[in-house]
Amino acid sequence: MAEQANDFLKDYQAMAQQSWDAWTRYLQQNSPSSNPFGGGASPFGSSSTGDDFMARSMAALKGYGDWLQGAASSGLGQGPADWQQSLQNLFSNLGGQPFANAFASIDSEAAKSFGQLWQSWFQANPPGAPGMKFDVEHFAAFGYTREKQRLQQALTAAMQNYTEWAGKYQTLIQRANTEGFERLQGKLADLTDSSKQIESLKALYDLWVDAAEEAYGKIALSEEFRHAYGEMVNAQGRVRQLQQSQLDAWCRDLGLPTRSEVTALGKRMHELRREVRGQRGAQDNDEIANLRAEVAALKRQLADKPRPAKSAEKKVPSRSGKRATDDVVAVRRPKAAPAVAARKSVARGVKRK
Amino acid sequence: MYPPLRLDPAALMGEISAFQRKLTAGMDNLKHQLEPEYANTPRELVYREDKLSVWRMKGQGKPTAKTPTLIVYALVNTVWMTDLQEDRSMVRNLLEQGEDIYLLDWGYPDAVDRWLTLDDYINGYLDRCVDAVRKAAGADAINLLGICQGGTFSLCYTATHGEKVRNLITMVTPVDFQTPDNMLSSWSQQMNVDLFVDSMGNIPAELLNWVYLTLKPVRLNQQKYVGLVDILDNPKELQNFLRMERWIFDSPDQAGEAFREFIKEFYQQNKLIKGELIIGGKPVDLGMITQPVLNIFAEQDHLVPPDASRALGRHVGTTDYTQLAFKGGHIGIYVSSRAQREVPPAIHQWLSTRN
Numbered sequence: 276m277a278e279q280a281n282d283f284l285k286d287y288q289a290m291a292q293q294s295w296d297a298w299t300r301y302l303q304q305n306s307p308s309s310n311p312f313g314g315g316a317s318p319f320g321s322s323s324t325g326d327d328f329m330a331r332s333m334a335a336l337k338g339y340g341d342w343l344q345g346a347a348s349s350g351l352g353q354g355p356a357d358w359q360q361s362l363q364n365l366f367s368n369l370g371g372q373p374f375a376n377a378f379a380s381i382d383s384e385a386a387k388s389f390g391q392l393w394q395s396w397f398q399a400n401p402p403g404a405p406g407m408k409f410d411v412e413h414f415a416a417f418g419y420t421r422e423k424q425r426l427q428q429a430l431t432a433a434m435q436n437y438t439e440w441a442g443k444y445q446t447l448i449q450r451a452n453t454e455g456f457e458r459l460q461g462k463l464a465d466l467t468d469s470s471k472q473i474e475s476l477k478a479l480y481d482l483w484v485d486a487a488e489e490a491y492g493k494i495a496l497s498e499e500f501r502h503a504y505g506e507m508v509n510a511q512g513r514v515r516q517l518q519q520s521q522l523d524a525w526c527r528d529l530g531l532p533t534r535s536e537v538t539a540l541g542k543r544m545h546e547l548r549r550e551v552r553g554q555r556g557a558q559d560n561d562e563i564a565n566l567r568a569e570v571a572a573l574k575r576q577l578a579d580k581p582r583p584a585k586s587a588e589k590k591v592p593s594r595s596g597k598r599a600t601d602d603v604v605a606v607r608r609p610k611a612a613p614a615v616a617a618r619k620s621v622a623r624g625v626k627r628k
Numbered sequence: 629m630y631p632p633l634r635l636d637p638a639a640l641m642g643e644i645s646a647f648q649r650k651l652t653a654g655m656d657n658l659k660h661q662l663e664p665e666y667a668n669t670p671r672e673l674v675y676r677e678d679k680l681s682v683w684r685m686k687g688q689g690k691p692t693a694k695t696p697t698l699i700v701y702a703l704v705n706t707v708w709m710t711d712l713q714e715d716r717s718m719v720r721n722l723l724e725q726g727e728d729i730y731l732l733d734w735g736y737p738d739a740v741d742r743w744l745t746l747d748d749y750i751n752g753y754l755d756r757c758v759d760a761v762r763k764a765a766g767a768d769a770i771n772l773l774g775i776c777q778g779g780t781f782s783l784c785y786t787a788t789h790g791e792k793v794r795n796l797i798t799m800v801t802p803v804d805f806q807t808p809d810n811m812l813s814s815w816s817q818q819m820n821v822d823l824f825v826d827s828m829g830n831i832p833a834e835l836l837n838w839v840y841l842t843l844k845p846v847r848l849n850q851q852k853y854v855g856l857v858d859i860l861d862n863p864k865e866l867q868n869f870l871r872m873e874r875w876i877f878d879s880p881d882q883a884g885e886a887f888r889e890f891i892k893e894f895y896q897q898n899k900l901i902k903g904e905l906i907i908g909g910k911p912v913d914l915g916m917i918t919q920p921v922l923n924i925f926a927e928q929d930h931l932v933p934p935d936a937s938r939a940l941g942r943h944v945g946t947t948d949y950t951q952l953a954f955k956g957g958h959i960g961i962y963v964s965s966r967a968q969r970e971v972p973p974a975i976h977q978w979l980s981t982r983n
Contacts, residue, residue, distance in 0.1 A: 335853035336651065343647065347640045351633060358633050466632035473633050475643055480854070487846045495843075496814055505818025512823040519827065538742065538829065545743035552752070 339480070346476050359460060366456055423524075430517040437510035443503045451494045455487035462486055647857060654860020664871035666708045667717040671731070675760035679735030682757045684764065685711070687723030695794050695983045696728040696765040698758060702777035703749070703886065704836055705879045707733050709962050710775070713871060716963040721972035727979065730761045730770075732778075736880040742829050744883040746890065747908030750784050758785070758792050769794040771979060776800050776932060776958075780894065783940070784907055787916045795982050797922045797975060800958055802932045803914075804939035806898045811843050812931065813895050821891045831882040843930055872963075901943050914940070920948035922978045924971065929958040950978060 351361040416424035462482055466472065473479050494500055523533040675682040682698070699719070701707035710731070711719040722729050732754070737744065761770050769792050774782025779801025786793045805813050825831070841848045859865035899905040905912040921944055925937035934953065941949055952974055954961050961967050 335850040336857065338850060339854045340648070340651075343644050346635075347637075347644055351635060358631055362633075463632040467630055470630060472630060474635065474639070476635070476640060477643065479633070479635075481851070484846050484851045488844055491845060492811075495811055496809070501814050501818055504815050505820075509818075509820045509823060512820060512827045515827040516823065534829075537739070541740060542743050544740075545748075549748070 342480065343476055346479070358463070362460065362463070426517065426521055426524075430514065430521065433510065433513040433517055437507070437514050440503060440507040440510045444507045447494055447500050447503055448491075451487070451491040454490035454494070455483070458486035458490050459483045650857050650860055654857060654866075657860050657863065657866060661866065661870055664867050664874055666871070666875075667711045667713045667720060669711050669717060669720050669723070674730060674764045675757060677753065677756060679737060679741065680753055680757070681733045681735065682760055683731045683733065685719050685723060685729040685731060687720070687729075689726075691723070691728035692726035693728050693979065693983055695767055695769070695771050695979075696730055696761055697722070697771040697773050697797075697979070698730045698732060698761050700732050700754065700772060700774045700778035700782050701734065702775060703734055703880065703882055704777065704833075706875065707731050707775075709875055709959070712875065712963055713868065716868075716965075716968060718962050718967070718972055721968055722976065725972060725976035727976060728765065730764075732757050734880065737830060737883045738881070739830065741883045743885050745885045745908075746784075746893075749883075749886055750781050751788070751908040751910065754781060754785050755789060755792075758789070762792065767794075768792075771795040771797065771983075773797040773799065773975070774801060777802070777890070780900065783900070783914060783917065783944075784905070784912045786919060787912045787914055788907070788910045790916060790919065793919055795920045795922070795979060796917065797924070797978075798937070798940065799924045800926055800929055800932045800937065800961060801923070801940070802894070802936045803943065804898065804901050804936050805895045807933050807935040807939075809933045810936055812839070815839075816891050816895045819891070819896075821888050821896070825884045825888040828884065830884050831887045833879040833881050836882065837877060837879060840931070872959075901939055913945075914943040915945040917944045918946050920950075920978075920982045921946050922950045922952065922975065924952040924954060924961070924974070926954050926956050926958055926961045928956060928960075931958045948982075 346365055349361055349365045351358070351365055414428075416422075416428065459482060462485070463473070473482065519534055523535055526533045670686040671683040672686065673681060674684050699707060699710055701710070711717045714720065719729055719731065734753075758770060758772075762768065772782040772786060772793050772795075774780070774797070776799070779798035780803070782796060782798060783801070783803070786796050802810075807813070828835075856869060859869060893899045893905055897904070900912065900914065903911075903913055903915070921940070923937060923940045925932070925934050927934055929937075938951065941951055954967065954971060956964050956966060961971060
């Protein structure tokens with residue numbers, strides 16, 4: 276009986292593997308330059324979009340597919356055996372799958388590309404000359420290349436610091452992984468008291484996702500995580516900053532514009548824009564204030580003047596064909612938006628001058 | 629006492645086979661998908677400056693609302709979430725209710741915009757956009773509908789330019805940036821944001837997307853795509869999925885200076901609710917907001933926890949304050965069918981008694 280079950284599992288595993296391999300081959304065969312979404316005919320446009328989508332979905336689905344296969348062939352939940360031990364075996368045999376894939380991508384895109392960047396930088400710029408036997412990082416810098424040595428030493432130290440904090444961050448992620456599994460066991464144990472049972476791998480997977488997110492959420496909100504996260508980001512910033520300093524120095528040597536120069540230009544341009552806008556606004560405000568004062572003076576004059584007879588009033592039209600008081604009303608109570616009306620009034624005021 | 633797992637070998641085989649069959653068959657469907665379009669509700673350009681545009685959205689009939697409403701989205705992601713697809717468009721829904729809707733599309737900042745500050749965004753761009761809408765609509769004051777960070781901007785704007793705002797609606801808007809369940813806030817507390825911005829310049833959208841994914845890493849990096857396999861054979865659902873993916877990942881970089889200020893002043897120092905915020909030399913006091921305020925938040929929001937939004941009620945100066953809790957998440961509040969049924973009608977009803 277046991278042998279029959281084993282045969283079944285072996286057959287199944289072989290079938291599942293063949294199926295997965297076939298699917299992978301299908302993807303490769305149907306893709307121009309190994310990317311079904313890339314190339315000129317791609318409906319997704321640029322190949323980078325396709326690559327990103329492909330990488331993301333493939334990693335996730337492959338992780339899940341591997342987990343399905345591992346779960347099916349583990350004998351989990353298929354007999355009276357100790358389910359906790361089976362579950363433990365399943366997760367440890369798969370190296371924490373599918374958790375590993377899901378969490379591995381936490382430091383994939385941004386962090387990985389950063390890691391690759393500084394590693395290649397490090398290879399291109401070793402901290403000491405070939406064959407040096409002493410501790411370059413802590414060696415006192417002097418001589419003509421003193422400043423360059425200091426910069427290189429600082430960069431090496433910053434890279435080591437980043438590695439240290441990235442390691443601490445990863446340790447916390449692994450802890451979330453472990454605690455997620457423990458929570459899953461707890462959730463399953465809770466089910467033993469009810470008539471509910473997990474009857475599909477998808478249901479088991481979804482329960483594990485809930486457990487994993489709960490564990491991660493708790494750790495991610497902890498002081499320890501906050502500290503490690505902040506320090507990792509800061510360490511990365513220091514490496515990037517020192518690399519830029521070094522690159523700037525090289526660019527200056529080659530007569531190329533540097534990042535710091537471009538940054539300074541941008542900053543000055545924005546300062547100028549603000550200044551110009553501020554002056555224009557102040558000028559508008561001054562003109563409005565002047566106009567208001569002028570209007571107020573006119574009103575006072577009108578009020579002080581003895582009221583002319585009705586017939587006399589008709590003989591003195593304003594330049595615009597309207598009474599002067601109409602202009603007053605237009606300024607004080609604009610029909611359009613105030614700012615726009617104010618600008619129009621200013622324009623009229625300027626013309627009159 | 630029952631064993632928690634009852635996994636029948638034959639059933640498991642069927643489950644795995646079905647998964648692989650769907651996946652293999654579905655790849656063909658993926659290959660033939662066109663770039664998913666947004667709803668593309670008809671619109672006309674009202675104002676353009678640098679990279680931003682203000683659009684007047686056009687419905688089937690003329691708006692019945694007397695006061696126009698300007699939707700102010702966050703700088704992260706794009707405003708098209710509000711007009712994602714025909715049957716999931718808050719904008720269309722509001723237009724159908726008779727509202728006169730304008731959208732502020734901030735555009736995609738590049739290196740030239742590296743030094744844009746919050747003052748530039750709020751007292752500069754936003755103020756000029758509001759003026760443009762006032763001019764287009766011939767209105768002294770307009771309604772602001774601020775979303776997420778755009779809601780925070782709208783609060784700052786209303787507190788300092790109150791005469792131009794008739795009613796204020798905030799959606800999933802952070803106000804208290806240091807509630808205990810705010811993961812983004814927790815992660816930002818020990819960040820040296822000066823070093824971060826100085827070394828990065830503008831903050832790449834890809835990096836921010838990565839940060840958002842890590843708020844719920846297993847769900848967003850894996851479970852979501854496992855779920856995709858179930859809809860690969862459903863063209864409509866697949867298009868919806870891909871459209872959402874487009875919106876999520878087609879997002880703008882962040883202007884470095886504005887990002888620096890936002891993290892420091894709001895996340896790290898929580899100045900908005902402390903009454904210590906100064907933008908462009910103007911103190912931002914939420915107590916100065918005396919306009920009617922409708923504050924809508926999502927109960928399952930993992931980006932802006934409900935308590936971060938609820939705080940508004942304690943700090944705003946108005947006596948006409950309404951709060952609406954939506955059963956859903958940060959994105960679901962715009963695109964779920966429940967949202968379509970509940971949110972735009974609630975906004976319209978609230979506005980109609982105040983315009």
